[in-house]
Amino acid sequence: MKKTLLFSGLLLFIGSACSPLTDKEKTDNTVNKETIKEHIYYLASDEMKGRDTGSPEILKAADYIADQLKAYGAKPVPGADGYFQAVPIRKKSPAESATLDFSGKNFELGTNLLVLEGQSEKVEGEIVFLNYALAADYEGKDVEGKIVFAKIGDGEATDTRQILQFSRQKYQLALENGAAGIVEFYNLPTSFEQVGARFRSTSLSIDPDGDEGRIIPQLWLKDADNSTQKFMMTRSIKRANIEIKGMVNELTKDKNVLAMIEGTDPELKDEFIMFSAHYDHVGIGRPDETGDSIYNGTRDNAIGTVTVLSAAENIGKYPMRRSALFVLYTGEEKGLIGSRWMADNPIIPLNEIVFCWNSDNAGYNDTTVSTVIGLERFTVVPQLIKDANTAYGLTAIDDPAGEQGLFDRSDNVSFARKGIPAPTYSLGFRAFDGDVTKYYHKPGDNPETVDYDYLFKFFSSYVLASRLIGNADETPFWIESDKYYETGKALYGKD
Known part of the structure; x- marks a missing residue:
C-alpha cells in the first residue's frame, strides 16, 4: 500500500513538473520589483541629466538599453546597425550675433536682421537680385558663389507659415544653384520682432539627407517701407558681407534602439508584436523652488522604457508564438521624431507589424487602474488586456481625458497613421490632474517619488497582456468604425 501511494505521488510530482507553465x-518568473527599480534609478538619475535629445547623456541611455536587450537574448534586427537605427536629427542653435553690410549700410541681428539658416562663418560675395528667387527666377542666371537678394514670399502669401515654406524652398534653390547665401527683404504685416521669436531657440528637425553637406546663410532683412530694396535697385551695388557668430548647425548622433526575438509558431512568427516606448526626456531647464533644474523623467518615460525591457526579459526567456520587435525611440519630446523616422523608414516591413504595444506616461493618480489610451478601438485585445490587469488586482480603463488628445501625442500615432493597431499603455489616471500634473515635465519627477508596489502590478499586467496578445489565435485589428480602419485594410491587404 505504501509503495502504491509513493508511486502515485511520484507520478503526480512528475506530471506537475512537466506540465507547461501558464502565461x-x-x-511571475521574470517580473521583479528590484530589477524594475534598478533600471528606473539609472535611467532617471541626475547623471543622465534628463536624457535630452541630442545630448551625450541620451547616447549613454541608448547604450544601456541596448546592453539590456542583448543580455535578455534579443537579437539585432537584420538591416539595423547592430542594436541601433540612426535618426538624422539636425540641431540648430540660434546665432549669438550676425551682421550684413553692403554699400556702407550695416544691419545687425535682432535690430533689423534675422538668421534663418547658417552656421558660424564669414561670407563675402557678389550681389545678384532675383525677384522672388523661385525656380523660374533662376533661369539663365549665374549665381555660383554669389549672394542672392530677393523679395519675401511669392507676392501673394501673407501667412507666416506659408512664407516660411517659401523660404525653405528658396534656401534649397539657392543651395542647388551654388549660391553663397540668400537674403530676403521682410516687409510683411506681422511684426519683425514677433516673427523673430521663432528663431531665438535651439531647434531639432529631421534632416532626410542625413549628411554634413554645404550650409549657406539665409537672412531676413527688415524692410517695412521697402526703402532698402529701393536703395539696392537704384544703385550699382556690387558686393555684400555676411558674418554669423555663435551658431551651431550640425547632425546629432541620436538613434532608436531596437531588437527582436523570433516567434515559435511556424506561421504566426511572421507577424510581429512591436513593443515601444520613448527613452528621451526634456533635459535641463528652469529650476523649481528647491533649485533643482534636472528634469529626470521618471514617469515620462523611464517607466515606459523599463516596461518594454521587462517584456523583453520575459519573452527572451519564454518566446511567444508571434515574433517580438522591441523599439525605444529618441526625440519623442521634440515632435515624435524617432518614431516618425522609423515609421517612414521601417527596417521590418510595416505590414508584418500587426500590433504596436506602446508604453508612455505622464503620471498616475489612481493605483487601482492601468489606463490604456485607445483600449476599445481594436478587436481581440481589449479583453486580453483587461484579464491581464485583473490577474494582478488592477482594472484596465480607457482614456478618461479625451480632451488631452493623448492618442495623437505619443509614438503610437506614428504607426496608427500607417494602419497598425497601436494603443498606449499608461500609468493609472482618472483625470489629467492632481499627481499627474504635479510631476509632468517637472524637475521633481525623481525615481524615489513613485510607488514600486504599484509599478510591480503595472509591469506584470503589461507583460502578461503582451503574452496573451502574442499567443492569441486571432490577430488584432481596428474596429470597423475607427478612422484608421480603411488605412489598416490597405496596409494588410484585407478585402
Missing part, C-alpha cells in the same frame, strides 16, 4: 506563471 501568468511565466510572467
